[in-house]
Amino acid sequence: MKIAIIGTGNLGKSIAKGLITKNAITTLYLTKRNLDDIQEFEGYKNVVLTTDNIEAVKQSDILIFAVQPAHFEKILNDIKPYLTENHVLISTITGFLIPKIESQIGSDNFIIRAMPNTAIAVGKSMTCICSNKKGEKRIKIAEAIFNRLGHTLAIPESQMQAATVVCASGIAFWMRLIRATTQAAIQLGFDAKEAQELAMFTSEGAANLLITNGNHPEEEIDRVTTPQGCTITGLNEMEHKGLSSSLIQGMVASFNKINAIKKEQI
Numbered sequence: 001m002k003i004a005i006i007g008t009g010n011l012g013k014s015i016a017k018g019l020i021t022k023n024a025i026t027t028l029y030l031t032k033r034n035l036d037d038i039q040e041f042e043g044y045k046n047v048v049l050t051t052d053n054i055e056a057v058k059q060s061d062i063l064i065f066a067v068q069p070a071h072f073e074k075i076l077n078d079i080k081p082y083l084t085e086n087h088v089l090i091s092t093i094t095g096f097l098i099p100k101i102e103s104q105i106g107s108d109n110f111i112i113r114a115m116p117n118t119a120i121a122v123g124k125s126m127t128c129i130c131s132n133k134k135g136e137k138r139i140k141i142a143e144a145i146f147n148r149l150g151h152t153l154a155i156p157e158s159q160m161q162a163a164t165v166v167c168a169s170g171i172a173f174w175m176r177l178i179r180a181t182t183q184a185a186i187q188l189g190f191d192a193k194e195a196q197e198l199a200m201f202t203s204e205g206a207a208n209l210l211i212t213n214g215n216h217p218e219e220e221i222d223r224v225t226t227p228q229g230c231t232i233t234g235l236n237e238m239e240h241k242g243l244s245s246s247l248i249q250g251m252v253a254s255f256n257k258i259n260a261i262k263k264e265q266i
């Protein structure tokens with residue numbers, strides 16, 4: 001696949017790492033105005049670093065856009081004359097709706113919105129995708145790319161904001177949970193490195209139990225909570241202090257913020 005990433009920042013670099021590691025490219029164009037901080041990709045076979053978005057568009061079939069929302073409109077206008085009927089446009093840009101993209105370049109292109117997360121760098125992204133009418137014919141291509149780099153779910157565009165909070169911001173939320181359990185493990189006597197090892201692999205095990213068995217979390221919790229034991233004592237104390245409630249409220253606040261940003265962009 002001839003892929004271009006337009007805007008190789010935090011997310012773009014993560015996508016590039018995933019694509020290169022999983023050998024999912026024929027050619028990969030990485031664009032950015034200042035190339036200094038993507039020098040790590042220099043020297044990879046078939047990877048080209050450039051400041052020239054138009055050259056990247058001309059040389060690629062799949063265009064993945066990963067710029068900040070404020071930069072997207074100008075880039076679309078710049079590349080518009082060079083778009084062909086074969087290009088598949090994949091936007092990862094938060095709050096930039098398909099109708100707005102179509103208002104810039106028309107509805108004759110295959111337009112897909114994807115919401116991956118930075119775990120795409122290690123092939124473990126939960127990525128939600130949706131498309132315009134025309135893009136329905138190419139959504140399988142997007143699914144194939146993102147399935148190679150993790151797990152994919154097709155959703156209506158109306159759920160994209162929520163997906164951003166749950167999956168993209170979700171990486172940061174889970175990092176905080178892992179950090180907090182690491183801090184607790186240190187207080188309980190492990191050194192910092194061991195504490196993080198215990199926290200990381202325990203959280204990986206918990207997620208994998210659900211992924212493999214397809215159970216509800218409470219079913220797995222029931223298997224751990226010995227009556228009058230230490231687990232239920234800890235869990236109940238966490239709930240008295242508002243663990244579930246604070247997570248839910250945090251994610252709703254994040255969702256409210258994303259909707260406010262979307263309103264500014266329309």
Ligand SMILES: NC(=O)C1=CN([C@@H]2O[C@H](COP(=O)(O)OP(=O)(O)OC[C@H]3O[C@@H](n4cnc5c(N)ncnc54)[C@H](OP(=O)(O)O)[C@@H]3O)[C@@H](O)[C@H]2O)C=CC1
Nearest residue numbers: 007008009010011032033034066067068069071093094168
């Ligand atoms: N970070 C994340 O985890 C996620 C981010 N997103 C979305 O992805 C998008 C990118 O986010 P993120 O990677 O964090 O942002 P960054 O600011 O890290 O990356 C954006 C990159 O775009 C480059 N850029 C700006 N203007 C141009 C241009 N004209 N041509 C080419 N490149 C350009 C910038 O580099 P330079 O200034 O050198 O050009 C910068 O490195 C956002 O819309 C965000 O909402 C979605 C899901 C997850």
Ligand SMILES: O=C(O)[C@@H]1CCC=N1
Nearest residue numbers: 094164165168169170
């Ligand atoms: O924090 C943000 O607004 C962006 C969208 C999801 C991840 N980063």
